[in-house]
Amino acid sequence: MSFSWDEAVAFALTLPGVSMGAGARGSTSPQVRGKQIVSEGRTPGDFVLRATREEIGVLIETDPDCFWQTPQYAGWPCVLVRSAAADPERLRVLIERAWWDRASGAQRARHGGDRP
Secondary structure, eight states: OOOOHHHHHHHHTTSTTEEEEEOGGGOEEEEETTEESEEEOSSTTEEEEEOOHHHHHHHHHHOTTTEEOOGGGTTSSEEEEEGGGOOHHHHHHHHHHHHHHHSOHHHHHHHTSSOO
16 A cells, blocks of 8 residues: 555645645645645655644554654644555545645535535
8 A cells, every 4th residue: 555645636636725835845735725734744755644633643543654743743733644554545535634624614515515
């Protein structure tokens, strides 16, 4: 299993209102309403996924080969993803949830109205 940065970007761009915008360190990342959904990691093969603090603990506990944090991310609403160990279907759901948490009510309604 794997889910690359390019695949994450391609999927995110299918969601209502998502476009590429300025990210950290001069990069670009998928964003909705100016808020990042996923962004490139500092290490090749890793990327950063926005998630609720509650989800982060579950992700790290249930799949530590894929999800992890460094001390700099502790307490922040994001988790690092090792793309080589990522389950594509699970990542699509998580990216969709990150989008949902940042999308407007109108964007959510166009997408079906229920949080994934």
